[in-house]
């Protein structure tokens with residue numbers, strides 16, 4: 001059986017994957033991607049980001065994003081919007097714009113409102129990666145101009161554009177308990193006390209073989225106790241190459257550990273892997289010498305990690 005079929009049989013909403021437009025010319029890849037038994041949810045790895053959707057101020061380009069969205073919606077699958085506000089993959093007009101607070105407020109409102117309104121009835125990573133690893137807020141054009149209020153502005157604009165969308169904040173290194181997770185919990189508590197809409201927190205889960213945090217399940221439960229849901233949004237488990245049988249076996253256990261934690265927590269609604277094949281993983285480009293992070297190898301053959309995922313549900 002496929003991963004989505006197993007996940008849904010176990011009571012989760014979906015098992016999904018990220019994908020990217022250049023990959024869609026690979027017919028063997030697309031055949032797996034379009035198998036609803038494997039994937040019940042799709043995230044655009046790049047083409048709904050700000051540089052792709054509003055390359056010039058007020059000029060919105062949705063052709064690439066729409067191609068990904070149709071993969072999901074034409075097959076009756078869920079789409080995760082990714083993302084409205086992030087300090088990376090911004091067009092130059094945003095970073096170089098030198099906008100005052102009032103100007104940047106309306107820019108964030110217009111951007112989030114337009115993209116969330118375009119992809120309606122979906123889940124959105126409205127705010128992406130707001131924290132540094134020490135739990136302080138990332139210094140970027142948004143925080144430096146608006147303070148933490150940029151988060152309120154983005155979430156409120158998203159809710160106004162689509163009252164039915166699930167609104168998330170998404171980050172990495174918050175999967176285990178610690179200062180960054182605590183900072184995120186404090187942010188959620190603060191937003192809720194202000195009446196700002198927040199429905200969930202995304203645990204990216206870009207892990208290293210043998211290093212899945214032991215507090216993953218406990219930490220999920222602590223987030224859910226705040227009155228929100230959580231999702232695993234960008235799961236992969238990288239290793240230092242070359243891959244060995246022992247590393248692949250540990251990787252299988254690591255995938256299983258993550259699924260088991262989500263499965264144990266009712267408020268963990270679903271799992272997304274950050275592409276399903278080593279052929280298209282972001283890891284080697286970002287971490288030279290590392291890779292083999294996905295459940296399918298570069299020849300589109302299932303690895304032990306695939307069985308680890310199935311075993312976790």
Ligand code: G3I
Pocket residue numbers: 045046088089128204234282286
């Ligand atoms: O589009 C250009 C292309 O024109 C150019 O020829 C090529 C040369 O390098 O670069 C292409 O842009 C790349 C882009 O992906 C599209 O492929 C960028 O260099 C590359 O940096 C960019 O990487 C993306 C990364 O986000 C940017 O930070 C990855 O594909 C994407 O998987 C990754 O995803 C992020 C999530 O959004 C947030 N969480 C972490 C995750 C992994 O970094």
